[in-house]
Amino acid sequence: MxxxxxxxxxxxxxxxxxxxxxxxxxxxxxxxxxxxxxxxxxxxxxxxxxxxxxxxxxxxxxxxxxxxxxxxxxxxxxxNSDRGVVLGATLGSTSLRVVAIDMAGVVLAENSHEVKLTTPIASRLKAMHSLLRSTLEQAGTGTRELMAIGIAAPGSVVPDISAGRWPLVEVCRQSHDYFAARYDAPIMVEHDACAAAFAESRHPRRKVADLLFLDVDASIQSALVRGGRIHRGTHRLGINLEHVMVAADVDVACACGNVGCVGAVAAGATLVERASRADRPVKTVRDLARLAAAGDRAVNGLLDDAGRTIGGVVANAVRLLSPQAVVLGGELALSSPALIAGVRDVVHDQVSAQVRVAGAAFGPRAGVFGASLLALESSLAPAAVNLRLAAGEGGARAARRAV
Ligand SMILES: [Zn+2]
CATH class of the missing domain: 1.10.10.10 (Winged helix-like DNA-binding domain superfamily/Winged helix DNA-binding domain)
Structure with missing residues (x-):
């Protein structure tokens, strides 16, 4: 040593x-x-x-x-942007995405792979490993060092105080351990909404320090970037708007045990059920998104209502947090201008027309870019650089090898 x-x-x-x-x-x-x-x-x-x-x-x-x-x-x-390469990846519910960036954050290679909702986590990780390796090859790493891998994983975040680190849900833990055993590089696992929020705050057209992000899909995930950093909160739970209660015509039970949470009233899983009851041919959020994009009036009416309901929660969050921008991502929001317009109308009516409300500028790639940028920031943080130098690593282009 x-x-x-x-x-x-x-x-x-x-x-x-x-x-x-x-x-x-x-x-x-x-x-x-x-x-x-x-x-x-x-x-x-x-x-x-x-x-x-x-x-x-x-x-x-x-x-x-x-x-x-x-x-x-x-x-x-x-x-020296050519010194190393950083990989970012997202374990989405229906797709896997991987990107390779250089030290300046420039994209070198990018790939995605469709998976089924029912694909087990073990198969997803194996497919992701293959995608990471092919992306690394395409990036033409040569003598570049693999500096870090950032993984954005889905799921509600639960506290894990005993770990003494950021709270990992089981899928995050599995992802970390799987890749740590296969790559000679630090592995960072991040909640996908946090990763997407971070990327959106750094988008060249946006570049804001305070940004509220909502991922509207089957459920509603949220994240806050404050002062350019992901807001974690005391127990590292970040912010969670999904379980904010809203007024609704009928009582809707939420998985958390309460009734009337916005995630139960206005997210994709409930909307699919409602559209199906209205005889629309939908079984999944993707079906709902497809019909919305095709101009289905009944579906767009549902999404407009959902946008307004979510908008009420966002308006209160804006009052409390005063972000420079509110960004909506997730398959349902990105395929539905009606939903985004509903949120924007309520925020502008109730709070201020000065607050920017828009769809994710990176679209469905926000999570994967965020994962790579967070891993890059982590690997070039002063303490990380000093430790690497102290350990004598990374000298004269010592390439790390993916095994
Ligand atoms: Zn709830």
Whole structure:
């Protein structure tokens, strides 16, 4: 085992190599050593040491000189986007998606695979493993290091205090253990609504720090990005709008044991049942989405009502949380302009027309992009970079091998 080099893990150091990399990453056009000193408020010698470490381990490159303005030209330091690859994946109810991105978050390869609702988790994981490997090959990783894998998994989040980590439902735990046994890279598992919310907050057309996200499908999942980070809350449960009670004409029992939760009144599972009772040919949320897209008036009427009911809950959430944007994802919302319009109308009527309410800009790929971006952020966090350097890993393009 390589002995950790204390130079990289000095806790008292305010400007470690990892922090230096974080400053360089933020400068999209690159940064000179002098600018780096100014941005970080440190001395030239501190910068020189850290830059040398980062260049040596492939995290940054020293690139073309800027045009001289009369003085001495200076080297420009940039993130080495080719150093590694990060994989993101979603275990959706009817599809598996995988994306490979470079260190700058640029997509290198992307794949998806349809599965049935009844496909067991073991078969899904096996199919996902195959998809991850083929995507990695297509990304042409070469000597790039596999830095991390982010998995977005579905399901209601339940607390797991004993684990002392983020709360994993069983599917999350299984996913983590399955891939951790097969890949020589850190595995992060995230709730799919949180992953999608994170991606949407970073979308080039949006770029907001505070965003409320709802995934409207068979159920309603929700997530909040606050100050650019996923809001976890005291027990790491995040936010859960699914079980907010709403007024309804009839009592609808919810799986949580209460009556009248918005998830029971206005989500896809209930809407499928109602459409079916109204003699519409639907058995699944996908059937409902197909009829909505084809302009079925009865189905669109149901979705408009559902949008207004969900809109009432969202309006209250907006009053409490004051997000810059409300984004709706999930198969049902994305296939139904009526549902999104219903939510938007209520929010604008009840709260403010200034609040942006829109469908997910990444569409059904929000979750997979979010999973990859979260894994990227985690692997390039200052502490992670410092630990990797201290362990002597990642030197001179040491490629991690997927087994
Ligand atoms: Zn409930």
């Amino acid at each position: 390589t002995r950790p080099n204390p130079r990289f893990i000095d806790a008292s150091s305010q400007f470690s190599a990892g922090h230096c990399l974080a400053v360089i990453r933020r400068q999209k056009d690159g940064v000179t050593r002098s600018e780096l000193c100014e941005l970080a408020g440190v001395s030239r010698s501190d910068v020189s040491d850290r830059v040398r470490d980062l260049v040596e381990h492939g995290y940054i490159t020293v690139q073309a000189r800027r045009p001289s303005t009369g003085g001495r030209p200076a080297d420009v330091l940039r993130l």
